[in-house]
Amino acid sequence: LQLVESGGGLVQSGGSLTLSCAASGGTLDAYAVGWFRQAPGKEREGVSCLGSSDSGTFYADSVKGRFTISRDNTKNMVYLQMNSPKFEDTAFYYCAADVEVPVNPWISDYWQGSWGQGTLVIVSS
Numbered sequence: 011l012q013l014v015e016s017g018g019g020l021v022q023s024g025g026s027l028t029l030s031c032a033a034s035g036g037t038l039d040a041y042a043v044g045w046f047r048q049a050p051g052k053e054r055e056g057v058s059c060l061g062s063s064d065s066g067t068f069y070a071d072s073v074k075g076r077f078t079i080s081r082d083n084t085k086n087m088v089y090l091q092m093n094s095p096k097f098e099d100t101a102f103y104y105c106a107a108d109v110e111v112p113v114n115p116w117i118s119d120y121w122q123g124s125w126g127q128g129t130l131v132i133v134s135s
Contacts, residue, residue: 011036011124013105018129021095029090029129031105038081039063042111043088045079046118047101047131054104056116058090068115073099097135102128 017029031043044059058069058079067079078091088105105126112120 011038011041011107013107013124013126015103015105015126015129018103018131020132020134021092023096023133023135024094027092027095027131029092029103029105029131031088031090031126033086033088033107037083038086038088038107039083041107041109041123042115043079043081044106044108044111044115044121045088045090046104046106047099048104048128049098049101052101054118056118057103059111059115060088061111062109066111068111070116092131095131095133097133100131100133102130104128 012034014032021027042062045057046054048054060067060079076094080089106121108121108123114120
């Protein structure tokens with residue numbers, strides 16, 4: 011399974027931005043998908059994840075109520091809608107896929123499957 015993120019860019023604080031994670035070489039609906047981010051000088055952190063076949067959605071406290079993860083199985087894609095982004099949301103965003111949601115989905119090392127190359131989001135204050 012190969013993953014490619016897109017949709018990053020410059021967004022104003024309080025605006026909105028939607029990131030996409032496109033899959034090839036497999037059916038993404040059969041996988042759990044997670045979104046991670048990494049800001050300069052910081053560790054990669056989990057943002058949100060979605061169980062296979064929409065078996066559940068999970069959000070980090072820092073984005074709960076502002077970000078929404080979703081799938082479009084017709085396009086073999088997963089999205090991360092970012093509403094009311096804050097300056098501290100600035101980071102490279104990565105999607106990851108695995109056969110199931112890991113025991114600790116917020117730690118990148120637990121995702122043993124596929125990773126995308128990342129897309130940069132810059133939130134201007």
